[in-house]
Structures are given as structure tokens and as C-alpha cells.
Amino acid sequence: MKTSTMRTIRFAMLLALAAAGAALASAQSHPSASGSLTVLLQNGSGLQMVLYSDPSGVTLGNAGTSAASLGFGTVGAYGSLATNVTRTNGASSFTVSTPFDINVQANGLTSTSYTLSASLASAAPTGVTLQLDSVTLTTTSQTIQASQGYGSNISHTLSAIVSTAASGSGGPTTGTQLTSTIDFVATAN
Amino acid sequence: MHMQTKLISRYWLLACAALLLPLTATQALAAANPSATGTLTVTATVTSSIQLLFNTGSGGVTLTGANTNAATLAFGSLSAYGTAPSNVTISTTSTLCSNCFVASTPISLVVNQADGSSSNFTLTAYASAPSNGEVLAVGSSGALSTSSGTPTTITSSGAYGSGGNTLPVYLGIPTATGNNTGLSDTINFVATAN
Amino acid sequence: MMRLKVQHALVWLALGAFAALSHAQTTTSSSLVVSMTVQSSISLEFVNVAGAGTQGTCSITGANTSTASVNFGIASIAGDNQSCVSFSKQGPNYTLSNNIYALVTQSNLTSSNYSLTASLGTAPPTGVTWAINSATLTTASTSLTTAGSYGSNYAMYLQVTVANTAATGNIGTTINLTATAN
Numbered sequence: 001m002k003t004s005t006m007r008t009i010r011f012a013m014l015l016a017l018a019a020a021g022a023a024l025a026s027a028q029s030h031p032s033a034s035g036s037l038t039v040l041l042q043n044g045s046g047l048q049m050v051l052y053s054d055p056s057g058v059t060l061g062n063a064g065t066s067a068a069s070l071g072f073g074t075v076g077a078y079g080s081l082a083t084n085v086t087r088t089n090g091a092s093s094f095t096v097s098t099p100f101d102i103n104v105q106a107n108g109l110t111s112t113s114y115t116l117s118a119s120l121a122s123a124a125p126t127g128v129t130l131q132l133d134s135v136t137l138t139t140t141s142q143t144i145q146a147s148q149g150y151g152s153n154i155s156h157t158l159s160a161i162v163s164t165a166a167s168g169s170g171g172p173t174t175g176t177q178l179t180s181t182i183d184f185v186a187t188a189n
Numbered sequence: 190m191h192m193q194t195k196l197i198s199r200y201w202l203l204a205c206a207a208l209l210l211p212l213t214a215t216q217a218l219a220a221a222n223p224s225a226t227g228t229l230t231v232t233a234t235v236t237s238s239i240q241l242l243f244n245t246g247s248g249g250v251t252l253t254g255a256n257t258n259a260a261t262l263a264f265g266s267l268s269a270y271g272t273a274p275s276n277v278t279i280s281t282t283s284t285l286c287s288n289c290f291v292a293s294t295p296i297s298l299v300v301n302q303a304d305g306s307s308s309n310f311t312l313t314a315y316a317s318a319p320s321n322g323e324v325l326a327v328g329s330s331g332a333l334s335t336s337s338g339t340p341t342t343i344t345s346s347g348a349y350g351s352g353g354n355t356l357p358v359y360l361g362i363p364t365a366t367g368n369n370t371g372l373s374d375t376i377n378f379v380a381t382a383n
Numbered sequence: 384m385m386r387l388k389v390q391h392a393l394v395w396l397a398l399g400a401f402a403a404l405s406h407a408q409t410t411t412s413s414s415l416v417v418s419m420t421v422q423s424s425i426s427l428e429f430v431n432v433a434g435a436g437t438q439g440t441c442s443i444t445g446a447n448t449s450t451a452s453v454n455f456g457i458a459s460i461a462g463d464n465q466s467c468v469s470f471s472k473q474g475p476n477y478t479l480s481n482n483i484y485a486l487v488t489q490s491n492l493t494s495s496n497y498s499l500t501a502s503l504g505t506a507p508p509t510g511v512t513w514a515i516n517s518a519t520l521t522t523a524s525t526s527l528t529t530a531g532s533y534g535s536n537y538a539m540y541l542q543v544t545v546a547n548t549a550a551t552g553n554i555g556t557t558i559n560l561t562a563t564a565n
Contacts, residue, residue, distance in 0.1 A: 030494070032563040033427040033487065035449035036504070041479070041555040043511075043545055046459030047225035048472060061230075069230040076238035077303030094303060096233070104225060105475050107460040107547035111222075121228070127304075130231065151475050151547075162235055164303035171304050172235040184227040225461060 045108030047150075049186050054099040054155050058084050070158060072096055077164050095161045101153035104186040111188035113147040121181035127163040127172030130180055132156055137182060147189060158182075237305030239349070241380045246295030246355050250276045260296075264360060267292045285332060286324045286361035293360070297353035300380045307382035310347040312354075313340035317375040324361035325374055332361075333376065340379065347380065423492040427562045430484035430536055441467035441481050453541075455479050455555070460547060475547035484536035487562040494564040497531045500524040504557035510549030513556055514542045520558065531562065 051068035053060045061069035073082035077094040081087055088095045104114050119141040124130050130137045132144055133156050148154055165171035172178060243260035245252045254260035265274035269290035273279045276294055283291035300310050316325040316333040325333045327343050334341045347354050362372070429451035432440040445451035456465030460477050463470045469480040487497050501515055502524045513520040515527055516539060531537050545554065 030564050031422070031424050031489075031492070032561055033425045033449070034559060034561045035427040035429060035451070035485070037429055037443070037483070037558045037560065038450075038452035039455055039513075039541070039543070039555050039558065040452060041455040041543065041553070042457040043549050043551050043554045044457045044459040045223055045551050046461030047223050048460040048462075049225040049227040050472075051227055051229055066225070066227040067230075068227075069232065072231070072233035074234045074236050076236040078238040078240035078301070079236060100229070102227065105460045105472070105547065106223075107475065107477070107545070107549070108551040109223070127235070128233070158229075158231065160231070160233055162233075162304070166237075166304060166306040168306070174235050174237050174304050177232050177234045180231045182229045182231060184229065185224055186226075187224040188222050223459075223461070 043108060047114065047186055047188055048105045049184060050103045052101040052103060052153055054101045056084055057099040058082060060100055070098070070100055072098065072160060075162065092165065093161050093163050095159050097157055097159040099155045099157045101155055102184065103153045104150055106150045106188065109188055113149055113189045114186045115143060115189055116145045116148055117141045117143050117185050119183050121183055124180050125172055125178040127165065127170060128178060129161040130182070131159040131161065132182065141185065235304055238303050239305065239310060239380060239382050240301045241378060242299040244297035244299055244353055246297045248276055249295040252296065262294065262296065262358060264292050264294065267362060269364060283361065285326055285359055288365065289361045289363045291359050291361045293357045295355050295357045297355050298378070299351055299353040300347055300349055302349045302382060305382055309383050310349065310380045311345045311383055312343040312347045312378060312380050314343055314376050314378045315340040319374065321366050321370055321372060322363040323372055323374060325376055326359040327376065328356045337377065421491050423490065425487055425489045425492065425497060425562055425564050427485060427487050427560060430486045432482045432484055436467055438467060439469040439480065439482055441465065443483060453481060453483065458545065476544055478542055478544045480540060480542045483539050483541055485539055485560055486536050487531055487533055489533045489564060492564055497533065497562045497564050498529045499527040499531050499537060499560060499562050501527055502559050504559060507556060508549060508554050510546035511554045512544045513558070515539045
């Protein structure tokens with residue numbers, strides 16, 4: 001074989017090697033790595049109750065939660081009242097009322113409605129009777145609504161019937177804030 | 190043969206259990222009649238209060254807006270010597286004013302108390318400024334003050350309750366007042382629990 | 384006497400041979416050719432967020448490896464039984480969220496950063512939506528970043544939103560991440 005032919009072959013081999021090297025370098029210039037994250041999650045079923053201010057009612061404290069507060073403010077048989085508190089006067093009592101909303105959401109249930117019941121955590125203050133949608137509340141749970149749909153703000157009217165008798169004569173203590181807690185339970189039908 | 194039957198039964202039991210397990214798990218997630226709870230804390234401060242209402246007095250002129258705290262007493266057409274309107278008494282000898290005649294009619298003033306323990310109330314009143322020299326009076330107080338700052342005390346022991354307090358309202362009209370002169374005056378009452 | 388001379392001659396011959404042998408070893412040479420091909424590479428691993436276990440930072444199983452898992456527990460509109468999961472409610476839907484780090488390291492690279500993509504192993508059930516850093520995940524590749532820094536934890540805010548229409552049962556998923564050197 002001639003020397004020039006040998007040189008040509010050697011040059012071709014070098015070129016091939018260079019090309020292969022370049023290809024390898026190119027393949028390695030964008031290496032990648034992968035990982036997998038497994039997330040374990042079970043979707044259960046449940047109900048969630050949330051209390052909201054009603055557009056026509058007083059503004060709730062902690063509205064949008066399941067533990068809200070409703071302040072009637074200072075109430076009297078004849079004086080002015082807080083915004084969105086209404087009053088009716090009776091022979092021996094007056095009633096202040098305001099609406100608020102309850103929204104019960106459900107997931108993972110075939111139930112389409114719920115039963116709302118309510119009770120007082122402790123007896124109402126002397127001279128005061130609390131009513132929810134005309135149901136007089138006691139420390140025993142009572143049904144307020146038997147078939148209410150999920151997912152909507154349902155307006156309920158809370159009323160406080162206040163005796164006009166003087167404190168000590170069956171009437172409420174005046175001048176100090178009276179507090180009651182209403183416990184609600186929504187049960188899927 | 191008996192052994193085979195036993196084995197087949199066991200396989201069936203296992204198969205059934207395998208089928209039921211996922212169902213049981215799903216049912217555990219979907220608890221029967223789930224419930225949700227909420228609490229609403231209700232607060233109110235009760236304050237004692239009183240209310241003042243006007244009612245038509247016994248034998249008095251019928252009030253417009255009776256049983257409210259903003260009523261109208263219309264005496265009608267008055268003259269010193271003519272016929273007095275129904276339920277209106279005319280006096281030309283009253284000491285309320287000089288050179289005048291006095292028309293009067295009773296009203297019932299009701300003050301209700303709620304959540305209070307006061308036993309009576311004090312009633313004060315003042316009249317608007319006269320337009321034609323007229324004079325107003327309530328009860329036995331004499332001519333009413335026309336100043337809101339120094340109202341006239343009508344009574345210091347008014348009785349609460351729907352029975353009301355009958356009080357005559359007097360309107361003294363100067364005899365010099367022109368014929369067919371319209372008069373309109375306002376009496377502002379304030380009841381304060383004692 | 385002659386015998387003694389012969390013995391001396393033999394000793395000297397032996398010493399001479401030893402000396403000759405020693406001289407030959409010091410001049411012998413050999414060579415070992417070592418060859419290798421160094422490849423650029425990067426790695427990806429999942430890392431716990433500092434304070435893992437507190438709300439919003441569930442501890443992951445398989446931390447510091449490329450195959451990890453995290454347990455979101457059992458959830459419903461009423462909440463989640465895992466206190467480490469952040470729970471929020473939007474009307475009839477609920478959302479669970481958690482913070483996890485991805486750490487990408489490089490070796491023998493001149494690349495200054497990397498691109499990170501994510502995809503779901505399988506399509507989620509109806510009513511279930513997965514997202515990382517607000518980018519909704521599907522079975523197709525979704526870009527999370529195109530300029531990730533090597534050696535620094537890449538914070539991933541993992542969220543799953545479940546509609547009240549979603550079926551109960553297992554709704555977990557596998558999220559595949561791929562980091563590619565830029």
C-alpha cells in the first residue's frame with residue numbers, strides 16, 4: 001500500500017473519531033434526571049357547616065367559619081337599635097330579631113339534604129328567651145329544619161324575646177352584656 | 190370428596206372476602222349520616238328604656254297619630270263667644286293670658302317603662318315660639334316655656350303604664366288675633382325616669 | 384587447599400551474579416495506560432422542608448432520594464386527618480396543600496441551571512386537580528421552571544383540589560419530575 005493511501009485512511013479514521021466524540025459530547029451536554037413523588041390521599045365523605053352574615057342581618061364575628069358570634073348590641077324596648085336589628089313590642093316583652101345564614105357543604109355523599117338541629121350550650125339568661133326560626137331554644141337539641149339542601153346560604157332568623165320586667169322581678173340584668181351560645185348540628189339525611 | 194367440598198368452601202370464603210374488602214374500605218370512608226357542627230355566640234346588652242305616647246284623652250279631641258310619639262291635636266275653628274268645637278272648652282276668664290280667650294281639651298299621655306325599676310317619671314315640655322302671641326299650657330303648669338334649654342316641668346311624678354296621664358292642653362289666643370288666622374304650634378315633651 | 388580456593392571462587396561468582404541481577408531490575412520500565420470517559424450528569428432528589436411535620440410541611444418518606452412519597456391522609460369537606468396538611472375550603476370544594484423541596488445537583492457540567500417539568504403518572508379522577516406552584520398537572524409534561532439553580536432547594540407548593548362531586552376512595556397520584564440541564 002502506498003504511503004499516501006495510508007495517510008488518507010488514517011485521516012478518515014481521525015475524522016470519524018472526532019465526529020463520534022462530538023456526538024457524544026453533544027449527547028452529554030443536556031443530561032437529565034428524574035424522580036417520582038407518590039402522594040397518598042383518600043377522599044372521604046363529610047359535611048361542613050359555615051355561618052355567614054345575612055345581607056339583611058347584623059355582621060357576624062368570624063363569619064365564614066363554623067364558630068361565629070352575633071352581637072345584637074344594646075337593646076331596649078324603646079330605644080334605638082343596631083343596624084339590621086328589628087324589634088316588636090309585646091305586652092310584657094319585646095323581641096329583637098336579625099337574620100343570619102348557614103351554609104352546609106357535603107362531599108362524597110349520596111344524601112341530598114340535611115337536618116339542622118340546635119340547642120343552647122347553657123340556659124338562656126334570666127328574662128331572655130332565644131328563638132331560631134320561631135323554635136324556642138333550650139339546652140335540648142331541637143330540629144330547626146328537617147330537609148335543607150346543601151351548598152346554599154340558608155337564612156335563619158334569630159330572635160331574643162326580652163322581658164320588660166325589671167331586673168330582679170323576672171326581667172334581664174340591664175347594662176351588662178348577656179351571652180348565650182347556640183350549638184348547631186347538621187346531619188345528612 | 191368431603192375434603193374437596195371443604196376446600197372449595199374455603200376458596201369461596203376467601204374470594205368473597207377479597208371482594209368485600211374494598212367495599213368495606215369505601216364504606217368506611219363514606220360514614221353513615223355524617224354530621225357537621227357549628228356554634229353561634231349571641232350577645233346583647235339590655236338597657237332599661239321608657240316610651241312616651243300620645244293618646245286621645247277621655248272627652249278630648251281625637252288626635253291624629255294617636256298611640257305614637259308624634260301626634261297632632263287640631264282644635265278646629267275657635268272663637269271666644271261662638272260655638273266651641275266638639276270636645277273643646279272655651280274660657281274667657283282664664284288667667285293663662287290677658288286679653289285672650291283659652292281653648293282646652295284633654296289628652297292622654299302614656300309613658301311605658303321596660304326593664305327598669307323607677308316608680309315614676311318627670312315630664313317637661315316647651316312650646317314653639319308663638320306666631321301671633323298665642324300661649325300654650327299643659328296641665329297646671331302655667332304658660333309653657335318656649336326655650337328647649339329651660340323647659341317647663343309638667344309633673345315630677347308621672348305614672349307609668351297604659352292607663353296614661355290625662356292632661357289638659359290649653360291654647361290662649363289673643364282677642365286681637367285676626368279673623369281666620371291659622372295658628373300652628375308644637376309642644377315638645379320629654380319624660381325622664383326618676 | 385585447592386578445594387578452599389574453588390569454594391571462594393564460587394562465592395564470588397554468586398555475589399557477582401546477584402549484583403548483576405540487581406542492576407538489571409532498576410532499569411526495567413513498564414507503563415499502565417488508564418483511560419476513562421467522564422460524563423456530565425445531574426441528579427434529582429426530594430427533600431423535606433425545614434420543620435417538616437408541622438402544618439403545610441408533611442414529612443416525606445424516601446427523603447433525599449429520587450423516589451419519595453407523602454401521605455395526605457383521608458380528607459373530606461370537613462377537613463383532613465393529617466395535621467401536617469394545610470386544608471382550605473372553597474365553596475363545595477376543598478384544597479390540600481403541602482411544601483416539598485426538589486434538589487437538583489450537577490457534576491461535570493458547564494450548564495448554569497436546569498429546567499424542571501412535572502407530569503402525573505395517571506390521569507386524576509374527575510373532580511380532582513393537582514398543581515405545583517399553581518401550574519396544573521396532567522399526564523403531559525408541565526414546565527415548573529426553566530432556570531433552576533443547582534444545589535439549591537427548589538420549593539414546590541403542591542396542591543390538590545377536590546370537588547364535592549369527586550368519588551370517595553383513593554385519589555392519590557404519582558408525580559413524575561424531570562430535571563434537564565440547560
